[in-house]
Amino acid sequence: MINRRTLLAGTAATFAAACASTGNSAAPHQTYSAQAFFQTTSYAQAAAAGLAFSPDGRRILIANDSSGVFNAYSLSIEGGAPQQLTQSGDNATFAISYFPNDERILVSADQGGNELSHVYVRERDGALRDLTPGENVKADFLAWRADGNAFWLTSNARDPQVFDLYEYDATTYASQLVYQNPGMEIADITRNGRWLALVRPRTSADSDVFLVNLHARDMREPRLITQHTGNISYGVYEFTPDGAALIYGTDEHGEYNQAWRYDLATEAKTPLIQAEWDVMFVVHSPSGRYRVSAINADASTEVTILDTRTNQAVQLTGAPAGDLGGVRFNRDETRIAFTVASDTSPSDVFTAPLNTGAATRLTHALNPEINEALLVEATVERFQSYDGVAIPGILYRPRAATARTPAPAIVLVHGGPGGQSRRGYSAMIQHLVNHGYAVFAINNRGSSGYGKTFFHMDDRRHGEADLDDVVHSRHFLASHDWIDGERIGIMGGSYGGYMVAAALAFRPDAFDVGINIFGVTNWERTLTSIPPWWASFREALYDEMGDPATDSERHRRISPLFHAQNIRKPLLVVQGANDPRVLQVESDELVAAVRANNVPVEYVLFPDEGHGFLRKENRVTAQEAYLRFLNQYLRGAG
Numbered sequence: 001m002i003n004r005r006t007l008l009a010g011t012a013a014t015f016a017a018a019c020a021s022t023g024n025s026a027a028p029h030q031t032y033s034a035q036a037f038f039q040t041t042s043y044a045q046a047a048a049a050g051l052a053f054s055p056d057g058r059r060i061l062i063a064n065d066s067s068g069v070f071n072a073y074s075l076s077i078e079g080g081a082p083q084q085l086t087q088s089g090d091n092a093t094f095a096i097s098y099f100p101n102d103e104r105i106l107v108s109a110d111q112g113g114n115e116l117s118h119v120y121v122r123e124r125d126g127a128l129r130d131l132t133p134g135e136n137v138k139a140d141f142l143a144w145r146a147d148g149n150a151f152w153l154t155s156n157a158r159d160p161q162v163f164d165l166y167e168y169d170a171t172t173y174a175s176q177l178v179y180q181n182p183g184m185e186i187a188d189i190t191r192n193g194r195w196l197a198l199v200r201p202r203t204s205a206d207s208d209v210f211l212v213n214l215h216a217r218d219m220r221e222p223r224l225i226t227q228h229t230g231n232i233s234y235g236v237y238e239f240t241p242d243g244a245a246l247i248y249g250t251d252e253h254g255e256y257n258q259a260w261r262y263d264l265a266t267e268a269k270t271p272l273i274q275a276e277w278d279v280m281f282v283v284h285s286p287s288g289r290y291r292v293s294a295i296n297a298d299a300s301t302e303v304t305i306l307d308t309r310t311n312q313a314v315q316l317t318g319a320p321a322g323d324l325g326g327v328r329f330n331r332d333e334t335r336i337a338f339t340v341a342s343d344t345s346p347s348d349v350f351t352a353p354l355n356t357g358a359a360t361r362l363t364h365a366l367n368p369e370i371n372e373a374l375l376v377e378a379t380v381e382r383f384q385s386y387d388g389v390a391i392p393g394i395l396y397r398p399r400a401a402t403a404r405t406p407a408p409a410i411v412l413v414h415g416g417p418g419g420q421s422r423r424g425y426s427a428m429i430q431h432l433v434n435h436g437y438a439v440f441a442i443n444n445r446g447s448s449g450y451g452k453t454f455f456h457m458d459d460r461r462h463g464e465a466d467l468d469d470v471v472h473s474r475h476f477l478a479s480h481d482w483i484d485g486e487r488i489g490i491m492g493g494s495y496g497g498y499m500v501a502a503a504l505a506f507r508p509d510a511f512d513v514g515i516n517i518f519g520v521t522n523w524e525r526t527l528t529s530i531p532p533w534w535a536s537f538r539e540a541l542y543d544e545m546g547d548p549a550t551d552s553e554r555h556r557r558i559s560p561l562f563h564a565q566n567i568r569k570p571l572l573v574v575q576g577a578n579d580p581r582v583l584q585v586e587s588d589e590l591v592a593a594v595r596a597n598n599v600p601v602e603y604v605l606f607p608d609e610g611h612g613f614l615r616k617e618n619r620v621t622a623q624e625a626y627l628r629f630l631n632q633y634l635r636g637a638g
Helices: 427-434 465-478 495-506 523-528 532-545 552-557 560-566 584-595 616-635
Strands: 043-045 059-064 071-076 093-098 105-109 118-122 128-130 139-144 150-159 162-169 175-179 185-189 195-201 207-213 234-239 245-250 258-263 269-273 278-284 290-297 300-307 323-329 335-342 345-353 379-384 390-396 407-413 438-442 483-493 514-517 571-576 601-606
Touching: 043 093, 043 323, 043 335, 043 345, 059 093, 059 345, 093 139, 105 139, 118 139, 139 185, 150 175, 162 185, 185 234, 195 234, 195 245, 207 234, 207 245, 234 278, 258 278, 269 278, 290 323, 300 323, 379 465, 390 465, 407 465, 407 495, 407 616, 427 438, 427 616, 438 465, 465 483, 465 495, 483 495, 483 616, 495 514, 495 560, 514 616, 523 532, 523 552, 523 584, 560 584, 571 584, 571 616, 584 601, 601 616
Parallel strands: 071 093, 407 438, 407 483, 483 514, 514 571, 571 601
Antiparallel strands: 043 059, 059 071, 093 105, 105 118, 118 128, 139 150, 150 162, 162 175, 185 195, 195 207, 234 245, 245 258, 258 269, 278 290, 290 300, 323 335, 335 345, 379 390, 390 438
């Protein structure tokens, strides 16, 4: 579901959350190339939680980028090399699920990063069949029917602005339209195909959940189940496996998103998970015996696997400390697969029998050339901003940084605008820290994860209230004796890239250099050229950012392109030519305008990427450009 948190956020491959800080190891320091860091293999579990295991339970469906671009693989629960199932050399291909009763699989891929993803079936002989053809079609997998004889996909084939629901026969692939969407977001469906959950975002602070009875022949109008007054946010986690209840999320009862249960028969609502942090997700095992949930605890993920029969949490042993995710169950629920990522190690795939919880590591994602002991642990830090608001972030301290040898620093701004910098492995960040740069991944006001009040502090104040947090973070960094307060730059992707350009244009003395990675420069154009498949989100987007039909004056005021004459610090711009969110012209025009100031500008354009870089060779090229630029203009002071 597209929402404010992901609107202008780069892909996980481009910006994997955070890592950094203290700990100088006894081992002698060694620097590694960008190529070495990106020889790390990125692993992704199959998207469909219930069908990541093969029908016989002996293999796990994953995706990885070991070939240079993401492809689907199967991985034996006994370990060993993954078996490559798709052979794409250009377009990233992600695994969705095994078929319930045979070795066919579903996968998804777009074209060069244009986000027009299609769903494919890989036949037993390896051939790929496009189930959702069409030049401008965008389609996504929703769920399998309980009997395994059919599955549901969403597609905008009928109307580019609306995603309808289609049912596909698992044998013939014949499809039929089962629900014509009135313009909301399809969230989940019960496994018998009776109930459909829809979400209607009205603003970034207010949304509703609707139910549709697909088995009703006549009355199939969406029924509102979240009647309320004022601004309350509602979303959907999932239907319970027995189809008796909907698990939904809401901030109705406090600052944070809680998980509640809605009984479909009685319409009763009862709390399920309440915490002092946002509930990130709730998902059940196929039978419903196990409930997996996660809390976003101060930029880290805390996962609980609860046995609902005993009301006891499953205890896992043998896995390293870090964020656990992607929990998948085999058919008889005797075994799980999951991933673990830490600040110094990328996501690796593990498996464990549930009767013992003893985990076995199946992959080693980090390039063996890199000594993990030389990478750095992150710390969560906070500072008081210009108006006293506490601003959190993730701080990365190079191993050699001391008061005698202070490190130049970078303020890294996340996308979104309501995204969040989080703990976890990032090759991009670890490479820069390895080469002596301190990094502070700021969670300025407007970031998610810290309560709804903090989240909405920048509404219609973008490029102003949040920018001042980012600028004020320079004073926070300069207060550390191990940071060189005379050499501090700013870097960010997507909305973070906008913040880079805004800082250089509106606060021209705040930072010494800027790296803008596919950032917005002209809000007037961006808000009128959003992709058609964002139609259901347009009202919420305009409520937060302003309607271009009525707020053009403000949009022009906060757009760096119209103030580029103020930019006088060196700038690096990186862009994908196929980006449907931030068009290439945004970067083209900014580069031309800043060059007219006789300011050093470098521009890297990838013809085969979109909003985020999925090809490994391009990520290496971009990373080398970041380091080269910083070495010349920040560390070398020009």
